[in-house]
Amino acid sequence: MRILLVEDEERVASFIIKGLRAEGNTVAWTSSAVEAQALGTTQEFDMVLLDLMLPDGDGRGVLKHIRAADVGVPIIVVSALGEIDDKVSLLDFGADDYLVKPFAFAELSARIRANARHGQQSARILAAGDISLDTKSRIARRGESAVDLPSREFALLEYLMRHADQVLSRQQLLDAVWGFDFDTGSNVVDVYIGYLRRKLDRPGEPSCIETVRGAGYRVRA
Ligand code: CA
Numbered sequence: 202m203r204i205l206l207v208e209d210e211e212r213v214a215s216f217i218i219k220g221l222r223a224e225g226n227t228v229a230w231t232s233s234a235v236e237a238q239a240l241g242t243t244q245e246f247d248m249v250l251l252d253l254m255l256p257d258g259d260g261r262g263v264l265k266h267i268r269a270a271d272v273g274v275p276i277i278v279v280s281a282l283g284e285i286d287d288k289v290s291l292l293d294f295g296a297d298d299y300l301v302k303p304f305a306f307a308e309l310s311a312r313i314r315a316n317a318r319h320g321q322q323s324a325r326i327l328a329a330g331d332i333s334l335d336t337k338s339r340i341a342r343r344g345e346s347a348v349d350l351p352s353r354e355f356a357l358l359e360y361l362m363r364h365a366d367q368v369l370s371r372q373q374l375l376d377a378v379w380g381f382d383f384d385t386g387s388n389v390v391d392v393y394i395g396y397l398r399r400k401l402d403r404p405g406e407p408s409c410i411e412t413v414r415g416a417g418y419r420v421r422a
Contacts, residue, residue: 202226202227202247202248202313202317203226203227203229203245203246203247203248204221204226204227204228204229204246204247204248204249204250204313205228205229205231205237205240205241205246205248205249205250205274206218206221206228206229206230206231206250207231207232207233207234207237207241207249207250207251207252207255207260207263208230208232208250208252208279209232209233209252209254209255209256210252211232213252213302214230214232216306216380217250217279217306217309218230220306220309220310224310229246232255232256233255233256233257233258234255234256234257234258234259234260234262234263235257235258237249237251237255237260237263238262238263238266238267241263241266241267241272241274241276242266242267242270242272244272244274246274247274247275247317248274248275248276248277248313248316248317249267249274249275249276249277250276250277250279250309250313251263251264251276251277251278251279251280251296252278252279252280253278253280253284254280254281254284260278260280261290261291261294264276264278264291264294264295264296265294265295267295268294268295275297275298275316275317276295276296276297277296277297277298277299277300277309277312277313277316278291278296278298278299278300279299279300279302279304279309280299280301280302281301281302282301282302297316298312298315298316300312303380304380305353305356305377305378305379305380306376306377306380307356307357307359307360307377307378308352308356311336311356311359314336315336315337327359327362327363328362329361329362329365329409329420329421329422330409330420330421330422331343331344332358332362332401332409332420334355334358334359334362336359339352339355341355341358343401343403343409348400348401349400350397350400353378353379353393354393354396354397354400356378357374357378357390357393357394357397358397358401358420360374360377360378361374361410361418361419361420362420364420365420365421365422366419366420366421366422367419368413368416368417368418368419369417369418369419370416370417371390371391371417371418373417374390374417374418375387375389375390378390378393390418394410394412394418397409397410398410
């Protein structure tokens with residue numbers, strides 16, 4: 202996808218750009234509301250990620266401008282909690298979705314997929330063995346039974362399944378699911394793998410999430 206990122210915090214922008222490029226997207230970045238209005242109406246993008254507080258204007262103005270030009274590109278507002286005070290009005294202005302900072306990259310990635318108008322339906326349902334994930338309705342199943350997964354567990358399992366058959370290190374999983382702020386010394390990945398196993402595994406059968414000693418974790422396709 203060709204994505205326009207409107208963000209004035211360099212650290213946040215570089216984190217997002219790195220992740221989006223790693224997933225094969227093309228990213229154009231601007232920190233200016235004025236430039237965003239011009240770029241956003243060129244029809245050259247499949248998705249706009251929009252911060253609200255910009256040095257030369259308000260993201261709401263960018264939203265209104267793009268929608269007034271009748272450009273149907275999906276727009277996800279990505280902003281700090283205090284700035285997203287009125288979510289309903291953002292949606293009224295023409296935003297398709299919003300995400301509150303700080304967030305894990307996997308969450309942003311999931312929102313982008315969910316909002317991509319030209320998105321491939323094939324990517325909506327993920328399957329590995331008899332586990333399936335519907336990434337739009339956020340329903341996980343093992344066989345016929347629905348399994349209730351809070352959003353972080355869902356994101357972890359989704360990441361493992363999108364990279365089925367690959368061994369993923371704890372650090373990779375931390376970066377993808379918890380984001381850049383997390384302490385490397387944390388055992389949070391192992392804890393969450395434990396939660397998933399308890400919900401998904403069947404007694405007497407090998408775990409659906411393999412531990413690869415000294416390397417990380419893997420889900421088999
Ligand atoms: Ca900002």
